[in-house]
Amino acid sequence: MGQDNDQSTGDGVLEIGRQLLKGTPGAVVVEDPQRWRSRDVRLLRFSLNGQAVEVAAPTHWTLLEVLRYRLDRIGSKQGCDKGDCGACTVRIDGEAVLSCITLAAEVEGRAVETVEALSTGRADEAGVHPLVREFDRHGAAQCGFCTPGILMSAVAFLDQRVASGAGAPARAEIAAAIGGNLCRCTGYVKILDAIGAAWPLLAPSEAAAESASASDSESGNTGAR
């Protein structure tokens, strides 16, 4: 009897979910009827890496769970799952956030970016974000488990730095920006090198100044007359 009631409640919610999931034309809709068996299910609408998403998920799920287990965005890693390691770092409205301790319901109507965004947005001629290229050039990843989280913390820091008009970050400032991201392999030296090397690639005025200075020294123009 109890089982029948549960089944009937589940089917009712399932039907409501199906109706809700008709959603916005053009949006990515993830529908999985087998998961609509709980009354505590919510339809979420947000932007993921620039694309509108509608997804149904239990109300108690974290953003990390929705990203990995409903949307198949597995770049964000599930490390400690309690806010200690930084492997799950994503951006919400530009800010670096730990997705394992963020309820998915909190991102309703907001812009979420995962590490997958770095292979599409602002890709350079090599087809990747300049920060990713510098990680590769400097050998800043070993096992790579921490890398997506560190990339997202770093890109949030660098973008905010560019927007603020502040100059090139000191190494200690870069270290502080990724202070919540743990890496068991690299010793951090090459990670800091890579983030520092990405700065002039992301800050147009710095790049222009460096290029002007290089061309002055090539031509012997030191500014003295």
Ligand code: FES
């Ligand atoms: S998995 Fe989120 S902080 Fe460790």
Ligand code: FES
């Ligand atoms: S590269 Fe292995 S944990 Fe950082």
